[in-house]
Amino acid sequence: MKKFLAGIAVVGVLALALTGCSGGGAGGAAGGAKKIITVGFAQTGSESGWRAANTLSMKSAFSTKNGFKLIFNAADNKPENQIAAVHSFINQGVDAIVIAAVVTTGWDDVLKEAKAAKIPVILEDRTIDASPSLYASWIGDDFTKEGVTAGAWAAKTLGATATNMVVLEGTTGSSPAIDRAKGFSSSIAGTKITTLDSQTGNFTRADGKTVMEGFLQKYGKKINLLFAQNDDMGLGALDAIKAAGETPGTDIQIVSIDGTHDGLTALSTGEFNYVVECNPLLGDKVASVVKDVLAGKAVDKAYTAVDGAFDKAAAIAALPTRKY
Amino acid sequence: MTRIFKHRLIWPIAALVALIVLNSISRPSFLSITITRGQLYGSLIDILRDSAPLMLVALGMALVIATRGIDLSVGAQMAISGSVALTIIADSKTPNSLGTVVVAILAGVAITLVFGLWNGFLVAVVGIQPIIATLVLMLAGRGIALLITGGFITTITSTPYAVLSQGHVLGFPVAFLVSAIAIAIVTVLVRRTALGVLTEAVGINPSASRLAGVRSRGIVWSLYGLSGLLAGMAGILYSSNIMAADANNAGINIELDAILAVVLGGTSLAGGKFTLAGTVIGVFIIQTLTSTITFLGVPPAVTPVFKAVVVIIVCLSQSQRMRGWISGLRPPKRLVVTTPNETPIATNRTTA
Numbered sequence: 001m002k003k004f005l006a007g008i009a010v011v012g013v014l015a016l017a018l019t020g021c022s023g024g025g026a027g028g029a030a031g032g033a034k035k036i037i038t039v040g041f042a043q044t045g046s047e048s049g050w051r052a053a054n055t056l057s058m059k060s061a062f063s064t065k066n067g068f069k070l071i072f073n074a075a076d077n078k079p080e081n082q083i084a085a086v087h088s089f090i091n092q093g094v095d096a097i098v099i100a101a102v103v104t105t106g107w108d109d110v111l112k113e114a115k116a117a118k119i120p121v122i123l124e125d126r127t128i129d130a131s132p133s134l135y136a137s138w139i140g141d142d143f144t145k146e147g148v149t150a151g152a153w154a155a156k157t158l159g160a161t162a163t164n165m166v167v168l169e170g171t172t173g174s175s176p177a178i179d180r181a182k183g184f185s186s187s188i189a190g191t192k193i194t195t196l197d198s199q200t201g202n203f204t205r206a207d208g209k210t211v212m213e214g215f216l217q218k219y220g221k222k223i224n225l226l227f228a229q230n231d232d233m234g235l236g237a238l239d240a241i242k243a244a245g246e247t248p249g250t251d252i253q254i255v256s257i258d259g260t261h262d263g264l265t266a267l268s269t270g271e272f273n274y275v276v277e278c279n280p281l282l283g284d285k286v287a288s289v290v291k292d293v294l295a296g297k298a299v300d301k302a303y304t305a306v307d308g309a310f311d312k313a314a315a316i317a318a319l320p321t322r323k324y
Numbered sequence: 325m326t327r328i329f330k331h332r333l334i335w336p337i338a339a340l341v342a343l344i345v346l347n348s349i350s351r352p353s354f355l356s357i358t359i360t361r362g363q364l365y366g367s368l369i370d371i372l373r374d375s376a377p378l379m380l381v382a383l384g385m386a387l388v389i390a391t392r393g394i395d396l397s398v399g400a401q402m403a404i405s406g407s408v409a410l411t412i413i414a415d416s417k418t419p420n421s422l423g424t425v426v427v428a429i430l431a432g433v434a435i436t437l438v439f440g441l442w443n444g445f446l447v448a449v450v451g452i453q454p455i456i457a458t459l460v461l462m463l464a465g466r467g468i469a470l471l472i473t474g475g476f477i478t479t480i481t482s483t484p485y486a487v488l489s490q491g492h493v494l495g496f497p498v499a500f501l502v503s504a505i506a507i508a509i510v511t512v513l514v515r516r517t518a519l520g521v522l523t524e525a526v527g528i529n530p531s532a533s534r535l536a537g538v539r540s541r542g543i544v545w546s547l548y549g550l551s552g553l554l555a556g557m558a559g560i561l562y563s564s565n566i567m568a569a570d571a572n573n574a575g576i577n578i579e580l581d582a583i584l585a586v587v588l589g590g591t592s593l594a595g596g597k598f599t600l601a602g603t604v605i606g607v608f609i610i611q612t613l614t615s616t617i618t619f620l621g622v623p624p625a626v627t628p629v630f631k632a633v634v635v636i637i638v639c640l641s642q643s644q645r646m647r648g649w650i651s652g653l654r655p656p657k658r659l660v661v662t663t664p665n666e667t668p669i670a671t672n673r674t675t676a
Contacts, residue, residue, distance in 0.1 A: 044468055046475045046572065047572045048477075048572060049475075049476050049477045050478050051475075052474070052475035053476075055475070144351065157377070169624055172624045172625055172627070173625075197618075197621060198624070199617070199618055199624055200624035202573075204573040205477075205566040205568055205570060205573075206562065206565060206566050206570070206572060206574075209565065209566060210374055211368075211618055212376070212615060213370045214367075214370075214614075214615055214617075214618025214619060215618065217353065217354070217366070217367040217370065217615075217618075217619075218351060218353075218618060218619055220353070232477070232570075235566070235568075236566055239490065239565075239566070239567075243359050243365070244365070245361065245362075245492065262477070262479055262568075314520075324476075
């Protein structure tokens with residue numbers, strides 16, 4: 001009896017969990033006389049506000065109104081889930097597959113399968129380590145360039161005076177963390193900016209705050225500049241800076257990357273000094289590339305999104321229409 | 325002197341002191357506490373404040389572990405309570421009124437209490453293994469939190485809510501005082517009533533305690549509820565710290581840190597005897613370790629290794645057998661020799 005009850009409970013809970021997972025998926029109803037393009041989109045998951053904005057952008061670009069039927073799958077940041085999702089897209093015979101890869105490796109087999117089934121694959125956001133013949137195109141942001149832009153601002157604004165910088169890095173080993181650091185240091189090479197310390201804040205507000213507290217305790221008032229590799233860490237650091245009795249934006253200048261609504265709000269009030277955009281609104285470009293590929297037109301192997309950069313005035317102008 | 329060294333808390337305390345000494349050698353400013361604008365300020369104060377969420381979670385975890393259970397869902401529950409509270413405040417027309425904030429906090433904590441009781445129901449009534457029962461909510465809970473926030477990070481501006489993590493009373497951070505009150509309440513609950521003894525009885529031998537008339541079902545059920553309640557409060561503190569409900573990252577992996585804190589403090593995962601004081605010290609060890617990484621400037625790439633080495637050293641120092649081997653390297657102490665035919669073996673066993 002006990003076991004039976006346990007069984008019922010487990011089934012019930014699993015059913016609950018499953019409905020929870022599929023709740024956000026399967027966008028767009030089929031129908032209509034016009035030829036509808038069925039697209040399978042394997043998203044990484046829903047790990048951040050950036051990702052949520054990216055998902056929304058993709059869903060609205062691949063809407064029924066635009067002639068698409070989108071089969072959406074969020075892989076919960078597990079590579080095996082994502083490969084399973086792509087397999088299922090191939091079995092369902094979709095017209096095209098879009099992948100925002102969780103990891104860069106392990107894609108060869110499933111992509112060969114897609115190629116054998118004559119289904120074009122378009123990569124979104126992240127690149128992969130596979131032969132370029134296995135995918136049609138890549139659309140994403142150039143993390144190195146974002147780092148270069150942020151560094152160029154720092155070099156221009158503070159490069160002539162002796163400046164002590166601390167860095168809040170993203171998740172150790174992730175491609176945005178590596179590339180943004182590389183780009184930034186290439187821009188500030190030869191200036192009078194010295195890096196006091198660099199630690200990971202895992203791209204989160206809470207860790208950004210904790211690490212910044214540590215920096216402030218360690219170096220006191222020596223810090224003049226903070227480079228936060230994303231807005232969230234910078235926003236977390238704001239509280240730590242205020243608690244230490246310093247004024248963010250004046251005593252410690254802050255440059256960050258992402259351009260989220262909250263980041264730009266901080267910029268508009270002068271607490272941040274410069275924000276480089278990492279544009280999540282890739283949906284429209286991806287949709288047009290998918291259409292071109294299916295129409296047999298030639299497409300480039302890589303498209304980088306236009307990443308703007310904001311100072312205080314630009315942030316105030318951009319905020320009212322900011323979507324994410 | 326030997327009594328001090330035999331005390332079970334001596335090794336966790338030694339580890340904590342060693343970490344603090346290490347930091348002070350690296351930067352003497354580590355120990356300095358100054359008064360800035362009427363509030364205490366310094367690394368040690370930061371540690372007290374930042375350890376609050378983990379402290380709440382670890383207290384609940386210690387009690388659940390004492391019943392031979394485990395609660396993997398605490399991190400997800402933190403995400404849920406933060407999301408609920410901040411959604412209420414964000415949707416309210418008066419985010420700065422104390423009433424709104426109190427309602428939001430109560431709602432956040434109440435919902436995790438319900439989820440905690442659900443865990444307890446699965447474990448105590450349905451009889452599912454704790455690790456599976458709570459794994460369900462660990463996976464589903466974060467999804468629930470994301471559903472509440474719509475996948476975005478909900479941010480608010482609310483002065484009363486900010487006080488929880490950023491305010492000070494009598495110079496001390498409010499978050500620390502909240503965790504101190506929780507420690508006091510839980511300690512009174514388990515040590516001044518029979519609950520602690522009954523919990524240990526259930527953990528040591530569930531069948532025997534049931535035959536002895538202990539209502540193990542009710543005890544286990546309510547302790548999972550308490551764990552949920554404490555995790556909910558931890559989620560409130562976490563979200564107040566950053567004034568945002570970050571459903572993806574709130575309390576991520578905190579269940580592992582909490583289990584680690586409980587074990588570092590000297591409570592066995594096999595259940596039974598538990599120590600709240602040890603758990604508190606375990607939490608401080610973990611939080612100090614985080615500061616140590618910044619203070620020593622450990623490169624991010626080797627941070628996990630550094631943490632692992634410290635944890636291994638602390639665990640080894642607590643192992644009776646390991647200590648036996650190390651003392652075996654020194655000249656042997658005088659052993660108490662018993663003549664075999666005089667002393668019955670049974671008494672030896674019971675005293676060992």
